[in-house]
Amino acid sequence: MEKSEINVGLLGWGTVGTGVSRILVNQNHRIYQNTGLSLKLLRIAKRTLPAYRSGIDLAGGCLTTDANAVVDDPDIEIVVELIGGTTNSRELILRAMQNGKSIVTANKALIAKCGAELFQLAQKQGVSLNFEASAAGGIPIIKTLRESFAGNQIESIYGIVNGTCNYILTEMQKNGRDFSEALEMAQGKGYAEEDPTFDIEGTDAAQKLTILTALAHHISVPLNRVHTEGITKITQKDLQYAQELGYTIKLLAITKLKGTQIDVRVHPTLIPDHSMLANVSDAFNAVCVIGDAVGPTLFYGQGAGEMPTASAVVADIIDTARSITGNSHVLVPRAWISKPRSDISISSINDIETRYYLRLVVQDCPGVLAQIGTILGNRNISIASVIQKEPHCKNTVSLVILTHRSSEANMRLARVEIDNLEVVQEELILIRIEEFDF
Numbered sequence: 001m002e003k004s005e006i007n008v009g010l011l012g013w014g015t016v017g018t019g020v021s022r023i024l025v026n027q028n029h030r031i032y033q034n035t036g037l038s039l040k041l042l043r044i045a046k047r048t049l050p051a052y053r054s055g056i057d058l059a060g061g062c063l064t065t066d067a068n069a070v071v072d073d074p075d076i077e078i079v080v081e082l083i084g085g086t087t088n089s090r091e092l093i094l095r096a097m098q099n100g101k102s103i104v105t106a107n108k109a110l111i112a113k114c115g116a117e118l119f120q121l122a123q124k125q126g127v128s129l130n131f132e133a134s135a136a137g138g139i140p141i142i143k144t145l146r147e148s149f150a151g152n153q154i155e156s157i158y159g160i161v162n163g164t165c166n167y168i169l170t171e172m173q174k175n176g177r178d179f180s181e182a183l184e185m186a187q188g189k190g191y192a193e194e195d196p197t198f199d200i201e202g203t204d205a206a207q208k209l210t211i212l213t214a215l216a217h218h219i220s221v222p223l224n225r226v227h228t229e230g231i232t233k234i235t236q237k238d239l240q241y242a243q244e245l246g247y248t249i250k251l252l253a254i255t256k257l258k259g260t261q262i263d264v265r266v267h268p269t270l271i272p273d274h275s276m277l278a279n280v281s282d283a284f285n286a287v288c289v290i291g292d293a294v295g296p297t298l299f300y301g302q303g304a305g306e307m308p309t310a311s312a313v314v315a316d317i318i319d320t321a322r323s324i325t326g327n328s329h330v331l332v333p334r335a336w337i338s339k340p341r342s343d344i345s346i347s348s349i350n351d352i353e354t355r356y357y358l359r360l361v362v363q364d365c366p367g368v369l370a371q372i373g374t375i376l377g378n379r380n381i382s383i384a385s386v387i388q389k390e391p392h393c394k395n396t397v398s399l400v401i402l403t404h405r406s407s408e409a410n411m412r413l414a415r416v417e418i419d420n421l422e423v424v425q426e427e428l429i430l431i432r433i434e435e436f437d438f
């Protein structure tokens with residue numbers, strides 16, 4: 001029978017480590033259902049105890065302060081490095097690989113600095129080394145570059161890969177704050193470290209760019225060959241002038257291939273304000289990849305934080321476990337082949353609740369809005385705003401109504417009644433509104 005149980009050891013139980021343990025322990029059944037893999041979190045190393053984390057039910061004896069106890073444990077097959085830095089983490093990963101263990105890491109600094117050494121040892125030992133969370137956190141850009149775009153020549157990459165800088169530039173642009181005020185806010189929200197140099201001077205983005213470039217173009221770019229400028233010299237004035245000219249300023253990590261030459265650079269960049277990248281706000285990340293076959297593609301999401309980063313780490317653990325076990329279950333679409341879920345049913349459109357945009361063409365006479373308002377009110381549909389447009393032909397006007405969240409069933413009934421009103425001249429146009437928080 002195919003092996004499906006894999007033991008995992010964590011090095012580091014800080015922000016990301018906590019998220020990873022939360023998913024491995026609390027979503028263990030879901031992972032099993034989705035992949036057929038049973039992942040067991042056997043040991044966690046942390047520098048100092050106590051280490052209680054609410055909502056995570058760890059097995060007794062799981063925690064240790066001895067990181068070697070994790071990398072030397074003969075029962076552990078995957079070691080997940082979430083310590084950070086390039087000294088202890090490097091030594092522990094090398095030791096774990098010498099012990100025949102596969103590695104998952106989120107450590108961009110280590111991959112950018114020691115990638116060649118680590119991958120060479122991984123290859124020699126026949127183990128895998130996965131690092132999805134090391135660039136753009138929760139966005140699965142590394143797997144995409146490695147696998148989904150394998151048939152493309154990557155022509156260029158434009159990435160907003162540092163959430164701190166993007167948050168600061170957004171605050172400066174949207175709320176008129178100056179750089180230091182916006183930086184303080186980023187620190188208050190936990191986006192920026194007490195010493196933010198690494199982020200605001202562009203080093204973090206440059207490290208991530210070296211990783212993306214290595215995958216896209218198969219060259220190892222030393223950090224000192226990445227032209228790197230941060231955002232510290234950007235002022236309100238620059239943002240205002242850029243805006244007047246139809247541009248937004250973003251810190252972009254760019255790689256462009258031109259023949260046999262490649263640009264690898266990080267710097268503040270004016271981009272057209274109607275572009276999708278220009279509208280990536282706050283601490284969000286986005287990476288635009290242009291391939292010769294696929295053309296332009298855009299990946300957007302959270303580049304940091306406990307759970308988004310943990311999501312990427314767990315994806316790597318699953319990939320690694322699949323290659324260890326030879327498990328192909330994840331490739332089987334459960335819905336069609338094995339066991340479709342029976343605890344979820346498809347709801348009727350009548351059961352949804354949403355906001356609505358209604359456009360009506362009505363007679364231009366007193367009392368029309370009251371008639372429509374009464375119909376909506378009787379069906380418990382509350383109006384958020386109304387716009388009356390100038391008469392578009394003789395004696396008729398267009399009314400545009402936005403509603404608050406309402407039941408579709410009620411809206412359907414109201415729609416019939418509205419369409420039957422004598423004052424309504426054309427069939428009502430109804431468009432549903434989806435509100436996003438991002």
Ligand SMILES: NC(=O)c1ccc[n+]([C@@H]2O[C@H](COP(=O)([O-])OP(=O)(O)OC[C@H]3O[C@@H](n4cnc5c(N)ncnc54)[C@H](OP(=O)(O)O)[C@@H]3O)[C@@H](O)[C@H]2O)c1
Pocket residue numbers: 011012013014015016017045046047048049065067081082083084085088106107108109133134137303304305306309
């Ligand atoms: N935070 C994010 O949003 C994010 C996003 C993408 C990638 N990453 C990367 O993920 C990694 C972890 O980041 P993080 O934010 O989770 O860091 P963190 O909150 O500072 O946690 C680091 C953990 O490592 C432990 N540790 C440090 N040295 C150790 C040692 N020698 N032996 C055992 N444990 C040790 C610390 O233990 P103590 O608490 O006892 O000191 C702590 O539990 C870094 O490489 C980072 O670049 C983070």
